[in-house]
Amino acid sequence: MKSHDGSERKRKEFIVYDAIIIGGGPAGLQAALTLGRMHRKALLLDSGAYRNGTVPHAHNLLTNDGRDPAELRRLARAEIAAYETVEIQDAVAAEVARTDSALVVTVDGVPLSTTAVILATGLADDLPPIPGLGERWGDRVANCPFCHGHEFAGQRVAVLNAGDHAAMLAAMLEPVASEVLVIDPEGVRDVGDAATGLRLHLDDGTTEDVAGAFVAPTSRQRAPFADQLGLERQESGAVRVDPFGRTSVEGVYAVGDMAHPDHLPGPMASLAAAIAAGQLAAVAVVQADAQVRAASPS
Numbered sequence: 001m002k003s004h005d006g007s008e009r010k011r012k013e014f015i016v017y018d019a020i021i022i023g024g025g026p027a028g029l030q031a032a033l034t035l036g037r038m039h040r041k042a043l044l045l046d047s048g049a050y051r052n053g054t055v056p057h058a059h060n061l062l063t064n065d066g067r068d069p070a071e072l073r074r075l076a077r078a079e080i081a082a083y084e085t086v087e088i089q090d091a092v093a094a095e096v097a098r099t100d101s102a103l104v105v106t107v108d109g110v111p112l113s114t115t116a117v118i119l120a121t122g123l124a125d126d127l128p129p130i131p132g133l134g135e136r137w138g139d140r141v142a143n144c145p146f147c148h149g150h151e152f153a154g155q156r157v158a159v160l161n162a163g164d165h166a167a168m169l170a171a172m173l174e175p176v177a178s179e180v181l182v183i184d185p186e187g188v189r190d191v192g193d194a195a196t197g198l199r200l201h202l203d204d205g206t207t208e209d210v211a212g213a214f215v216a217p218t219s220r221q222r223a224p225f226a227d228q229l230g231l232e233r234q235e236s237g238a239v240r241v242d243p244f245g246r247t248s249v250e251g252v253y254a255v256g257d258m259a260h261p262d263h264l265p266g267p268m269a270s271l272a273a274a275i276a277a278g279q280l281a282a283v284a285v286v287q288a289d290a291q292v293r294a295a296s297p298s
Contacts, residue, residue, distance in 0.1 A: 017113070018040035034283065044086065126219070132190045141191070151212070232248035
């Protein structure tokens with residue numbers, strides 16, 4: 001793994017990467033590992049902002065169930081460091097543009113040229129405006145029952161703001177929790193701590209103590225690159241991709257929960273799914289590169 005300083009910036013303007021990966025979560029890290037194993041020159045840009053940044057323990061990931069997401073990223077970086085063709089830079093990409101001959105990613109005012117871009121920037125979540133809810137997001141307040149449901153086994157939980165999916169979410173949690181309360185978030189004044197987990201203060205003056213609460217947030221693209229490139233979107237707001245992460249713009253791939261292939265009902269908020277998507281996009285990048293090499297005169 002190579003680092004960068006100011007003395008390298010001028011040199012980097014002339015470097016052509018096989019791929020630039022934007023996003024240092026599981027999807028981006030897996031893409032980097034796959035490209036490294038195939039000796040492709042890749043740069044991973046990590047802004048340090050993660051959708052699961054407030055989550056103390058990641059779950060439902062084979063061999064890593066319960067591990068701190070930050071530790072997962074540290075271990076992944078250590079593995080990637082063994083592959084000399086992959087660089088990781090802690091930096092924020094400002095812009096991605098397509099020219100006639102290449103894709104250009106601008107970082108710290110420096111344009112970097114690449115034949116492929118893998119977007120792994122994820123989504124950002126907007127929660128209902130209930131005081132106290134955001135401070136507990138990722139711990140006692142969660143979205144995914146597969147990732148956080150078991151931790152409330154045998155306890156009382158609440159479902160807030162799930163809309164048309166409230167009944168389904170409650171039914172999914174019934175075998176896990178001792179009781180599932182479906183509560184209209186508009187009737188919740190604030191959320192505080194209780195000995196058993198959370199205390200919901202309701203507008204009617206009553207309270208409900210629960211071990212945890214599940215909320216369906218409103219999600220949006222964390223980064224501006226889908227708009228900058230004019231990528232086709234699904235109704236979900238996620239970027240439309242094929243099974244290999246290819247978008248509507250040639251050479252641009254989208255992976256993780258920011259992407260939504262046609263064969264799925266929505267973007268998948270899952271570490272395992274993100275890792276799989278990152279690998280498939282990297283495979284597609286390598287195959288596209290191989291096609292160009294095969295067609296070139298030897």
